[in-house]
Each structure stands twice: as structure tokens, then as C-alpha cells.
Amino acid sequence: MELLSGADMVARFLKDEGVEYIYGYPGGALLHIYDALFQQDAVEHVLVRHEQAATHMADAYARATGKPGVVLVTSGPGATNAVTGIATAYMDSVPMVVISGQVMSHLIGEDAFQECDMMGVTRPIVKHNLSVKSPEEIPMILKKAFYIASSGRPGPVVVDIPKDMTTPTDRFEYVYPKSVKLRSYNPVSRGHSGQIKKAVDLLMNAKRPVILAGGGVISANASEELIELAQHLNYPVINTLMGLGAYPGTDRQFLGMPGMHGSVEANMVMHHADLILNLGSRLDDRITNATEKFCPTAKLIHVDIDPSSISKTVAADVPIVGPLESVLGEILKQVKASTIETDAESHDSWWQQIEEWRGRHGGRFRTDDSELLKPQAVVEALCDVTNGDAYVCSDVGQHQMFAAQYYKFNKPRRWINSGGLGTMGFGLPAAMGVKLNFPDDDVICITGEGSIQMNIQELSTCLQYNLPVKIICLNNQSLGMVRQWQDMNYESRHSQSYMKSLPDFTKLVESYGHVGMEVRKPEELQATLDKAFAMKDKLVFVNVYVDPFEHVYPMQVPRGSMRDMWLNKTERT
Amino acid sequence: MRHIISVLMENEAGALSRVVGLFSQRNYNIESLTVAPTEDPTLSRLTLTTVGNDRVIEQITKQLNKLIEVVKLVDLTEGDHIERELMLIKVKALGSQRAEVIRNVEIFRGQVIDVTSSVYTVQLTGSSDKLDAFINVIDTTNVLEVVRTGVSGISRGEKVLSL
Numbered sequence: 001m002e003l004l005s006g007a008d009m010v011a012r013f014l015k016d017e018g019v020e021y022i023y024g025y026p027g028g029a030l031l032h033i034y035d036a037l038f039q040q041d042a043v044e045h046v047l048v049r050h051e052q053a054a055t056h057m058a059d060a061y062a063r064a065t066g067k068p069g070v071v072l073v074t075s076g077p078g079a080t081n082a083v084t085g086i087a088t089a090y091m092d093s094v095p096m097v098v099i100s101g102q103v104m105s106h107l108i109g110e111d112a113f114q115e116c117d118m119m120g121v122t123r124p125i126v127k128h129n130l131s132v133k134s135p136e137e138i139p140m141i142l143k144k145a146f147y148i149a150s151s152g153r154p155g156p157v158v159v160d161i162p163k164d165m166t167t168p169t170d171r172f173e174y175v176y177p178k179s180v181k182l183r184s185y186n187p188v189s190r191g192h193s194g195q196i197k198k199a200v201d202l203l204m205n206a207k208r209p210v211i212l213a214g215g216g217v218i219s220a221n222a223s224e225e226l227i228e229l230a231q232h233l234n235y236p237v238i239n240t241l242m243g244l245g246a247y248p249g250t251d252r253q254f255l256g257m258p259g260m261h262g263s264v265e266a267n268m269v270m271h272h273a274d275l276i277l278n279l280g281s282r283l284d285d286r287i288t289n290a291t292e293k294f295c296p297t298a299k300l301i302h303v304d305i306d307p308s309s310i311s312k313t314v315a316a317d318v319p320i321v322g323p324l325e326s327v328l329g330e331i332l333k334q335v336k337a338s339t340i341e342t343d344a345e346s347h348d349s350w351w352q353q354i355e356e357w358r359g360r361h362g363g364r365f366r367t368d369d370s371e372l373l374k375p376q377a378v379v380e381a382l383c384d385v386t387n388g389d390a391y392v393c394s395d396v397g398q399h400q401m402f403a404a405q406y407y408k409f410n411k412p413r414r415w416i417n418s419g420g421l422g423t424m425g426f427g428l429p430a431a432m433g434v435k436l437n438f439p440d441d442d443v444i445c446i447t448g449e450g451s452i453q454m455n456i457q458e459l460s461t462c463l464q465y466n467l468p469v470k471i472i473c474l475n476n477q478s479l480g481m482v483r484q485w486q487d488m489n490y491e492s493r494h495s496q497s498y499m500k501s502l503p504d505f506t507k508l509v510e511s512y513g514h515v516g517m518e519v520r521k522p523e524e525l526q527a528t529l530d531k532a533f534a535m536k537d538k539l540v541f542v543n544v545y546v547d548p549f550e551h552v553y554p555m556q557v558p559r560g561s562m563r564d565m566w567l568n569k570t571e572r573t
Numbered sequence: 574m575r576h577i578i579s580v581l582m583e584n585e586a587g588a589l590s591r592v593v594g595l596f597s598q599r600n601y602n603i604e605s606l607t608v609a610p611t612e613d614p615t616l617s618r619l620t621l622t623t624v625g626n627d628r629v630i631e632q633i634t635k636q637l638n639k640l641i642e643v644v645k646l647v648d649l650t651e652g653d654h655i656e657r658e659l660m661l662i663k664v665k666a667l668g669s670q671r672a673e674v675i676r677n678v679e680i681f682r683g684q685v686i687d688v689t690s691s692v693y694t695v696q697l698t699g700s701s702d703k704l705d706a707f708i709n710v711i712d713t714t715n716v717l718e719v720v721r722t723g724v725s726g727i728s729r730g731e732k733v734l735s736l
Binding site: 119123124129182185 | 582583586587590591594598628631632635636638639641642643644736
């Protein structure tokens with residue numbers, strides 16, 4: 001029997017759970033825990049410059065590896081600074097465990113120094129939260145947190161620990177709990193066989209089918225099954241923003257992304273399909289456009305681990321609740337064994353139609369006559385220079401959409417962005433979280449001059465932990481997406497979307513000990529990128545001046561159907 | 574349509590606020606809510622009434638089920654069920670009003686549980702409709718105070734909501 005303090009139990013549990021890195025920031029309520037961390041070397045702590053960055057680092061680690069990221073923040077402001085990152089992980093179903101310090105239990109409710117009701121504040125943005133009432137509970141509560149965060153539909157779990165639960169002199173028996181069972185929480189382990197059979201029948205009889213793969217395919221590690229099924233049936237595949245990489249982006253059967261800034265062929269195919277096999281996408285408003293006009297001729301099979309995602313926005317004809325890997329595996333088995341012959345003639349003309357849509361618009365941006373560098377061209381060049389194999393972490397705005405449209409992701413877990421919450425400031429800490437865990441891979445942060453300034457202080461963390469990420473700042477000197485909407489809907493009244501007094505980014509990154517580069521003309525791009533990516537051991541910030549007037553297209557017409565799109569500033573479907 | 578949803582959940586601090594929070598976060602409405610521990614002190618039974626179309630009710634039950642502390646739930650209005658609510662109502666009763674109130678209490682099978690020279694306090698049990706009806710027969714200017722527990726409900730017959 002081993003006697004440990006609550007603080008030692010936290011450190012020891014993390015080691016026993018196999019946690020390598022935790023991301024955090026110390027403070028009064030955490031002093032005992034930080035002292036325990038100091039006296040061990042199994043778990044390495046990464047000191048960020050702002051707690052939001054700690055959550056994004058942990059989040060990106062989880063997205064890249066599938067394992068829960070771990071965050072440690074102190075009570076009060078430390079905890080509230082983590083809130084944006086927790087909400088970001090919640091919206092994108094990312095497994096994360098956030099340990100927050102709390103004031104001593106006898107002070108709770110007395111408005112003590114750095115007290116904040118973290119349980120109450122985070123309740124709407126966590127999968128679950130737990131608070132420690134007695135030190136002996138710490139190992140089991142942490143085990144529950146890891147189990148809940150990473151099972152079923154993953155999500156963030158907060159564990160709130162009052163300081164007196166970690167007092168070094170109060171020692172208790174420690175046993176690592178190998179497993180945990182909760183009578184009120186049992187994620188589904190397989191899909192309903194009757195529903196799967198119905199889905200297979202629909203798949204075999206479809207004339208104009210399409211497979212829609214969402215973030216669920218990635219979190220379930222079901223890419224292989226998806227690829228095998230799609231290629232066996234020769235059906236077209238669309239990846240949502242969260243699903244990019246689930247199906248290879250350079251494959252002939254891949255049509256791009258659906259929705260607001262989806263490709264023409266993807267949106268056309270969705271609108272005209274007679275069957276949509278939706279795998280782990282929650283069909284949110286950025287995909288469906290007006291739900292009452294959504295895919296009028298399609299039957300919808302919806303597979304999801306979370307029953308509440310099914311028929312939430314669009315009613316499913318065949319709902320299947322279950323883990324995607326097992327449901328897809330079962331569908332694949334039954335499709336292969338099916339005696340029904342698929343309608344080759346219909347599929348031929350469906351593919352002809354698809355190729356016509358693809359050929360008509362081709363997913364190309366206009367280079368027009370301007371001398372200005374197009375942001376899309378920068379993303380294409382990035383894809384080339386990294387062989388399409390980098391981890392790409394994005395901030396939020398136009399550059400995010402350009403990255404999603406023009407970087408061809410061939411593997412899952414390579415595209416890391418805040419799709420649901422749309423958190424500016426996500427990109428740099430995300431790239432850091434990935435680089436720390438994949439030091440030999442190219443890790444890019446695609447950002448804008450607006451987003452990068454929301455967490456730019458992390459350049460300091462990059463130096464301390466030697467995180468040579470490549471920051472590609474598509475600098476259009478304005479909050480591009482806001483400006484685009486103002487151009488389209490507010491007669492170009494650019495209310496607060498122009499940034500004056502931008503810093504000299506090159507000098508700024510140099511002052512943090514990194515390398516800064518600038519691209520002002522199209523012809524400088526290739527050489528600069530080559531140079532930047534050749535510097536394997538240096539963080540390079542490439543400030544790329546791009547066309548400030550560029551809009552993201554296609555763009556769905558508000559309140560229209562999937563097929564109603566602006567193709568450029570003057571043409572629409 | 575009005576639904577009565579009955580929830581069996583862990584009797585833990587915070588569980589109730591998760592349920593209530595869910596309704597405000599997702600823009601569902603709660604008309605009444607009642608909660609107390611069951612015969613097993615580790616479990617609480619929560620009953621709430623809400624209004625919504627089938628799609629909203631489906632989302633409500635799915636979202637409730639997703640809460641980690643919710644063990645099981647049932648939409649009682651989907652089957653045969655009994656609902657009861659208890660009301661304490663304080664009524665001004667002077668002169669001829671005294672006999673009138675007593676008559677109504679008898680008709681509604683209520684009980685007068687406290688009396689002063691000018692006030693009757695009445696206890697009444699039944700469906701929410703019945704309690705509404707009682708309030709309607711009392712002249713509203715004479716109603717001094719109304720306290721209702723919110724609806725409790727249970728399925729008829731063999732069907733039970735338990736572990």
C-alpha cells in the first residue's frame with residue numbers, strides 16, 4: 001500500500017494513465033500540484049503564456065493522435081481563460097481533460113480571492129465535469145474523466161480540485177484504477193443490425209448515391225473502412241470541413257467539401273442525389289443551408305455515435321446509432337455479400353453528370369489580371385512544398401476556407417481547425433501541440449494577421465520548447481471574412497474590419513528569437529517557401545501580402561438550397 | 574403538445590442544474606419540475622412537463638439521455654399514466670364566502686388544512702387541469718396565495734422506471 005498526497009496522486013495518476021505532456025499555467029490553487037510535478041519526471045509540463053493556448057495545444061494533440069489532451073489551470077482567471085478552448089474542443093468533439101484548481105473548500109461560495117464557479121461556468125460546454133470532495137477520490141475521478149472524455153462521442157471533461165484536496169501532509173492510499181464502470185453511461189458498442197440491413201438495401205439500389213464523411217469518421221479511425229466501401233461501390237465521396245482527410249483529397253472519387261464554401265460539384269451532387277450516406281456529420285447550418293430546401297430528392301442514412309445528432313436538423317430515413325468503425329465494417333461486409341446488382345447504367349450517367357459539374361467550375365479560383373498574390377495560390381504552393389503531407393493547423397476566417405479548399409489532405413488527422421466554434425487564435429497553439437508530439441513532421445499554421453494576434457504571445461513558448469512550426473500569415477490587412485460579408489450584404493461598409501497599425505511581424509518574431517520572412521510579389525512566393533521549409537530547426541513566420549479584395553467562393557446563397565451558390569463576385573448558379 | 578418526462582438520475586450535487594441548464598441552453602421550455610430522492614438514496618426521480626412538437630420532444634429526450642448522470646428516462650405521455658400535482662391555496666373567506674369555499678373544496682375533494690377568522694388554506698391533489706379548474710371557480714380577487722408542487726407521474730400497470 002502506498003500513501004500519497006492528493007497533489008502526488010494527480011501527478012502519479014497522469015503517469016499511470018500514460019500521459020506524456022500536460023499544458024498549463026501555475027497559480028495559487030495549484031501550488032501543491034506544481035510542487036508534485038516538480039518532483040517527478042514522467043510527465044512533462046509545457047508552460048504556455050496564456051491558458052487558452054494550453055487548451056488548444058492539448059486539443060490539437062488529441063486531434064492528431066486520438067488520445068485525450070491534458071490541461072492544468074489555476075482557479076479563477078486561469079480557469080476562465082481556458083473556457084474558449086474548452087468550448088472549442090466541445091464543439092468539435094475532441095477528447096480533453098482539464099484539471100482546474102479551486103479555492104480551498106471552506107472558502108467556496110465566499111467570493112474568495114481567485115474564486116470562480118468553474119463547474120457552473122463550464123457546464124454547458126463540457127461533456128461532463130467533476131469536482132473533488134475528498135482527496136481519496138482523486139484517482140477514480142480522474143479515471144472517470146479520461147474514460148468519459150475519450151469514449152462514445154468524445155469531448156472535454158473538467159475536473160475541479162479545491163486546494164485543500166492536495167495538501168502535501170494529508171496522505172491517502174493510492175491505487176491506480178485500471179477501469180471504471182458507470183451505470184448511467186454506456187456508449188453504444190455496435191449498430192442495430194436491422195437498420196444496417198436497411199441501409200445496405202438502399203445503398204445497393206441507389207441510382208444517384210453520395211457518401212458524406214464527417215469528423216466522426218476521423219475520431220472513430222474509420223477512414224480505411226470508408227475508402228474500401230466507397231471504392232468497392234465506386235460512389236462519390238464528400239468530406240465535411242471536419243472530415244477532410246477521411247477520404248483522400250487527391251482521389252478521383254473525391255468531390256471536395258459541402259456547404260457554405262463547399263465545391264460546386266459537392267453541393268450539386270448533394271442536391272441532386274437520391275441517397276446520402278452520412279457518416280458522422282451533424283449536418284449543421286454551414287452544411288445544409290436552408291433545411292427545408294435541403295436535398296429534396298435524397299433519402300438520408302445517418303450513422304452517428306451520438307443519437308442526438310441524428311434527425312436534429314434534417315430527419316433521417318435510416319438512423320443508425322453506433323461507432324462508425326464497426327457500423328461501416330458491417331455495412332461493407334453486407335455490401336460485399338449482397339446479391340443485389342447495383343445499377344451500373346444509372347451510376348455511369350451519374351458520374352458523367354458529376355464530371356460535367358466538376359469540369360464546368362473546376363474548383364479553380366480566378367487569377368484575373370491583378371498583380372496581387374492570391375491567397376489560394378499560397379495554399380496550393382504550400383501543398384506542393386510539403387507534398388500534401390504536412391499537419392495543417394488553421395485559424396479562423398477566409399484563410400481557413402482557402403486552406404480547406406486548396407490543401408489536398410490525403411490522410412486523416414492532418415487538418416486541424418476549429419470547425420464548430422470558429423475560434424480565432426486556435427492556429428498557433430494547435431500547431432505547437434502537434435509539433436511537440438510530431439517533431440519530425442512539417443507542421444504549418446495557416447493564419448491571418450487578425451487571428452495570429454489573438455495568441456501571438458505563444459511565440460515565446462515556441463522558443464522555450466523549441467517548436468519550429470511554420471507560420472504562414474495570409475496578410476490581407478483586414479478581417480477578410482467579415483469584410484467579405486460586408487461587401488456582399490452591407491454595401492461594402494467595412495465596419496471595424498480593417499486593421500490599422502499592424503506590427504512589423506518580421507521584427508516581432510525576431511524579437512522572440514525566430515525567423516521572419518516576407519512575400520510581397522507572386523514571384524517571391526516559391527523561393528521564400530522553399531527557404532522557410534528548408535530551415536527545419538527554426539520557427540519561420542512568413543508574412544505573405546495577399547489580395548485584400550479576394551472573396552471565398554463558391555458561397556451558398558443565404559436561405560437557399562445546397563445548389564444555390566455564388567461562383568464569383570458576379571456569377572451564380 | 575404537453576409531455577411529462579420522468580427521469581431517473583444519480584442523486585449527486587449538480588445533476589439537477591445540468592438538467593435545468595440543458596433546457597435553457599437549448600431553448601426548450603419547462604412548465605413544471607419536481608425532484609426528490611427515490612427509495613434508493615443514490616437515485617433521484619425528476620419529473621418535468623414541457624411543450625413541443627415531436628421533433629423537439631425527441632431532441633429533449635435524446636439530450637437528457639446524453640447527460641452522464643441520467644440513468645434512464647421515460648416520456649410518460651407516450652403511454653397510459655397517472656399524473657398528480659399538489660396545491661396549497663390560501664383563500665380569503667369572510668361571511669357567506671366561508672360556506673361557498675367549503676362547498677367548492679368538497680366538490681373538488683380537497684381539504685381545509687388551516688383556518689383563521691378570515692382565511693382558509695386548502696390542500697388539493699389531482700391532475701394539473703383539476704387544480705386549474707379549482708382556481709377558476711374561486712373568485713380571483715379572493716385568492717391570496719397559490720403554491721403548486723409541479724407534476725409527478727407514474728405509468729399504469731406493470732411498467733416501471735427503475736435500474
